[in-house]
Amino acid sequence: GENVEQHPSTLSVQEGDSAVIKCTYSDSASNYFPWYKQELGKRPQLIIDIRSNVGEKKDQRIAVTLNKTAKHFSLHITETQPEDSAVYFCAASTGGFKTIFGAGTRLFVKA
């Protein structure tokens, strides 16, 4: 069945450094790739998304890249801040009803 793998499971960076989270998906029909940030005890929040007709998208300090051939997509956070500490989930959707989530990456930004 469909699967989304996410790495690393835990990431610790120094404030100001960059953080990169990588995901791969199995369903070649996937055409929409959102990223969610979830703080402890709170709801997941959509932070950025990318569609399959685009290779890269940027929004201030965060950017996503997509390699359709390799079925890889990545989240890049630059100039990390302590408030970026959270769990980040990647996901893949085929445009139907189902969205498959990765296992999550726990990001720690040390001040």
Add this chain to the structure above:
Amino acid sequence: GAVVSQHPSWVICKSGTSVKIECRSLDFQATTMFWYRQFPKQSLMLMATSNEGSKATYEQGVEKDKFLINHASLTLSTLTVTSAHPEDSSFYICSAREGGQGQFFGPGTRLTVL
């Protein structure tokens, strides 16, 4: 922006009782809502897809008689955990789609079954 509410936010119940959780889209109509379960430090596990006016589609391994879903209107879906047991204790989150493919999540309901 799209806002999804969920009620209650936290519930404690005795084993054997039923618990109803409501999910509402406050400023948009959602023909499709999703129910997820999340265990501590784990990802979101899709339980079922709820479509307004029709029966919910359950994921493999999710008992439809245990987790009753009703999508009565374009802004309300309910999840009822019937005859709850301690193993049903979890964080239940709903989400709704606003036209496109993006989902907006409710704040979640923490269920503790004693």
